[in-house]
Amino acid sequence: MLSKNEVVRVGLVGYGMSGQAFHAPTISCVPELTLAKVVERHAKKSKERYPQVEVVDSPEKLPYRNIYGAITGREELIVKPEEARNAIRMIEAAKQSARGKKAVAFSL
Structure with missing residues (x-):
């Protein structure tokens, strides 16, 4: 909350x-x-x-480190991941951040 x-x-x-x-x-x-x-x-x-x-x-100009940063708390961003490898990486980071006050939303 x-x-x-x-x-x-x-x-x-x-x-x-x-x-x-x-x-x-x-x-x-x-x-x-x-x-x-x-x-x-x-x-x-x-x-x-x-x-x-x-x-x-352009989504291509948006580095995936910024997306990863959104999940880990350095950036604020909601994205639709285009590549399976990056989606998996983001899911893992979201699981790790679940203990904090962070929310991550994306659709595949």
Whole structure:
């Protein structure tokens, strides 16, 4: 459970119809959440709506060490892993971090 002043930084992979209509607005409306990063092909769309957010315009430019960092607590990021080897590595790191106050979400 979050303390009263704690904020969870969220990364959003994909800023298509669902990202624009549901995910980003929902994150922005929850006081305990802040939209920190967006991964999308056309950075202009999300930058116009959320100028304070860091935008990565290609998943290939997002190093997997940042994804691993999200799981281990150095970075805040939610991702859809594209490669089985990296997904397995992230699952193992998530299991190791389960004892702390960390949440990791991704879909295969």
